[in-house]
Amino acid sequence: MTHRHHRWPRIAAVCAALTLVAACGTSSGDDKDAKDGGFKAPDLPQLEKLGDPEGEVSILAWPGYVEDGSTDPAVDWVSDFEKDSGCEVSVKYFGTSDEAVTLMKTGEYDVVSASGDASLRLIAAGDVEPVNTDLIPNYADLYPFLKDRDWNSVDGQMYGVPHGYGANLLMYRTDVVDPAPTSWGAVFDEDSPYSGKVTAYDSPIYIADAALYLMKHEPDLGIENPYSLDDDQLDAAVDLLKKQRGLISEYWADYLKEVQAFTTGDSVIGTTWQVIANVAQGEDVPVDVVLPEEGATGWSDTWMVSEKSEHKTCAYLWMDHIISPEANAAVSEYFGEAPANPKACDIATEGHCETYDAGDEDFADQIWYWTTPIEQCLDGREDVKCTDYGDWTQAWTEIKG
Incomplete structure (x- = not known):
């Protein structure tokens, strides 16, 4: 080969x-x-x-x-x-x-x-x-x-x-985060006691994680699929993620960086994959994972x-x-x-x-698998245009400042 x-x-x-x-x-x-x-x-x-x-x-x-x-x-x-x-x-x-x-x-x-x-x-x-x-x-x-x-x-x-x-799970340091989290609110709550030590996946597709949280907690927005967002729904997700920005220690796309951040304690809670938790636990980092009550995105x-x-x-x-x-x-x-x-x-x-x-x-x-956002609403709506991946990419740039 x-x-x-x-x-x-x-x-x-x-x-x-x-x-x-x-x-x-x-x-x-x-x-x-x-x-x-x-x-x-x-x-x-x-x-x-x-x-x-x-x-x-x-x-x-x-x-x-x-x-x-x-x-x-x-x-x-x-x-x-x-x-x-x-x-x-x-x-x-x-x-x-x-x-x-x-x-x-x-x-x-x-x-x-x-x-x-x-x-x-x-x-x-x-x-x-x-x-x-x-x-x-x-x-x-x-x-x-x-x-x-x-x-x-x-x-x-x-x-x-x-x-x-696989699923995008919530990982946390068991020696710091108490009680154990059960909701994605642990990474979206503006009053989080873990402000400055929250981590999130660095990709426009992470907008779906915010949309999933809003789908469960703000039903009036009418979100039925976290990958099918009209302009107003995308704006709501972006607003939530901009507020979350103040809690973030770092956005990760590299597995090693997330393991290192949880090892040093620079991050104590945030999105992860099961295999990253396995690696961290293998290095004796006190972490655990949970599938939150809202469900999760995945791939x-x-x-x-x-x-x-x-x-x-x-x-x-x-x-x-x-x-x-x-x-x-x-x-x-x-x-x-x-x-x-x-x-x-x-x-x-x-x-x-x-x-x-x-x-x-x-x-x-409980898993919503990554799906490319497209203009034709994936939730079946035909009376409105949904935002596409290009819109999400632009929004992600704005979120990260």
């Missing part, structure tokens, strides 16, 4: 260094799918049949999703794929969804692991094409609640295969095929491989998330899927 501009800034580096993440499985889908708000995807055909493998596949991925043993000899789900398929893998890692969207426009990559804050942008731009799941045998085994969702399908047509998923990543790909058979073979029980167990453990294939739980390290609540639909029903 060849690496393009190999980067390792994210959690796999943490896990490789500390060898802590021997568990994986977490939240799942919910029934809060946005109704079809009129979003129309470009008219692109799906692949009708597999051909002979083209001999290579270029993958654009989150770090930790495409491992060939070069980072850790014990972590390798690429070598067998290359041997069995005849498709040589090259990979470029990206650090943010915005970076992934930009890189996919170059047409240099055959397949991408897209989070929900990128997938609809890729679909709308015609950068990815519909996926024929009949050509992917392992697709049938995936959790049903991850299929045909707002972030991976349009009008019942899948645009990729689910990979893994479900999707493997998608470039419309410009010249190696589509290899791309499909990769998608089938990465959701196989063996590969899905390995990658979800290493990255720190729930697998999409329940059969992976039979192979993963004991306790892995329990730690991440894999397949737990009650837990999953």
